[in-house]
Amino acid sequence: xxxxxxxxxxxxKKSLTSVEQLKHTIAKTSRASCCKFSIxxxxxxxxxxxxxISDDLSKLDTLTESVIKKTCQCMRGVMEHSTDKLMENALxxxxxxxxxxxxxxxxxxxxxxxxxxxxxxxxxxxxxxxxYPTALPLPCLADIINKEVSQVETELxxxxxxxxxxxxxxxxxxxxxxxxxxxxxxxxxxxxEDLVVSEYLTTxxxxxxxxxxxxxxxxxxxxxxxxxxxxSRKLHEDxxxxxxxxxxxxxxxxEFKAKAQESKFTVREYxxxxxxxxxxxxxxxxxxxxxxxxxxxxxLKVNFxxxxxxxxxxxxxxVFVESVLRYGLPVNYQALLLQTDRKCSKKHREELASLFTHxxxxxxxxxxxxxxxxxxxxxxxxxxxxCFDINxxxxxxx
Numbered sequence: 006x007x008x009x010x011x012x013x014x015x016x017x018k019k020s021l022t023s024v025e026q027l028k029h030t031i032a033k034t035s036r037a038s039c040c041k042f043s044i045x046x047x048x049x050x051x052x053x054x055x056x057x058i059s060d061d062l063s064k065l066d067t068l069t070e071s072v073i074k075k076t077c078q079c080m081r082g083v084m085e086h087s088t089d090k091l092m093e094n095a096l097x098x099x100x101x102x103x104x105x106x107x108x109x110x111x112x113x114x115x116x117x118x119x120x121x122x123x124x125x126x127x128x129x130x131x132x133x134x135x136x137y138p139t140a141l142p143l144p145c146l147a148d149i150i151n152k153e154v155s156q157v158e159t160e161l162x163x164x165x166x167x168x169x170x171x172x173x174x175x176x177x178x179x180x181x182x183x184x185x186x187x188x189x190x191x192x193x194x195x196x197x198e199d200l201v202v203s204e205y206l207t208t209x210x211x212x213x214x215x216x217x218x219x220x221x222x223x224x225x226x227x228x229x230x231x232x233x234x235x236x237s238r239k240l241h242e243d244x245x246x247x248x249x250x251x252x253x254x255x256x257x258x259x260e261f262k263a264k265a266q267e268s269k270f271t272v273r274e275y276x277x278x279x280x281x282x283x284x285x286x287x288x289x290x291x292x293x294x295x296x297x298x299x300x301x302x303x304x305l306k307v308n309f310x311x312x313x314x315x316x317x318x319x320x321x322x323x324v325f326v327e328s329v330l331r332y333g334l335p336v337n338y339q340a341l342l343l344q345t346d347r348k349c350s351k352k353h354r355e356e357l358a359s360l361f362t363h364x365x366x367x368x369x370x371x372x373x374x375x376x377x378x379x380x381x382x383x384x385x386x387x388x389x390x391x392c393f394d395i396n397x398x399x400x401x402x403x
Contacts, residue, residue: 009395010343015332023360036346069316084112175290194241212271214246228264231257365389
């Protein structure tokens with residue numbers, strides 16, 4: 006598992022020397038890497054504006070990460086047990102075919118490929134000037150991203166509700182059709198020639214438990230005087246019981262049902278027309294679910310990546326704003342992306358704290374309760390350097 010840290014340091018001589026030391030230390034291990042993170046020149050604005058936008062960006066960061074998690078969770082729910090052919094992915098770094106392995110499920114294959122692609126996108130990040138023009142003020146850029154993310158969140162709720170409605174309807178119907186003899190479909194058991202339907206006669210289907218077969222054979226004719234003698238036939242038998250047919254006069258149906266219930270025999274309501282309609286509904290829902298699955302999965306993949314791209318731009322905006330607030334004007338900082346194995350995270354935190362302690366001697370890697378009245382300078386975890394985590398947990402396949 007990997008940790009991604011987006012850090013910022015001022016371009017003074019001591020800090021630059023510390024960066025070179027950091028790179029030299031990292032070069033000795035294969036469990037970490039460090040590269041420049043390119044952030045364009047953005048409009049600084051006035052101090053009050055920066056303080057306000059810093060707070061707004063913090064909330065937008067949280068919202069965007071939340072939508073990413075919801076989208077990924079929904080993707081897991083939809084794809085987890087899917088046997089459909091995995092579609093080509095529209096990923097953040099471009100379109101790539103999926104190198105599927107037989108041991109991986111479609112979901113695992115997709116997330117594995119997605120993780121590789123998104124890591125590549127972050128490490129090679131380039132600001133999208135077409136979507137987020139750098140000539141716009143910072144509040145406008147934040148507003149564009151906020152509207153984009155909020156729209157995805159709203160549409161996700163609607164699409165998920167629609168898909169789950171079809172899925173639930175199909176599951177309910179399939180459960181009914183594939184349940185026990187009391188509820189399951191009898192289409193594969195009963196043939197038309199098993200039923201007698203005339204002006205005066207009708208055939209009922211009765212579910213009898215396995216231990217009551219003999220009782221049924223001995224007593225069914227006595228449940229009504231209008232039962233046709235020796236008309237019962239066993240149509241189906243399984244581990245729990247059997248389905249028997251019995252022919253009687255229509256006028257005696259109510260009486261027979263009442264007496265059968267007293268003897269703990271269950272009369273099943275059945276008609277070929279009703280069964281046919283139920284099967285047609287099952288097929289219709291199955292086709293509809295398959296269509297919705299394809300549409301929904303494609304939408305999830307595209308929009309997951311769109312929101313992820315927006316999220317990295319939010320991180321870039323936060324680094325820029327915090328760098329100006331922390332290091333002052335003129336804008337003079339360097340953003341770096343540190344990628345480290347999670348097992349080595351503590352060691353690298355200590356290394357960073359040692360290298361950049363001159364930026365704020367009062368800060369420590371473990372200080373999480375710093376008192377601060379300026380929103381733009383407060384983070385959940387405070388370091389002598391600026392640092393934002395890029396949480397990749399949502400992409401873990403394990």
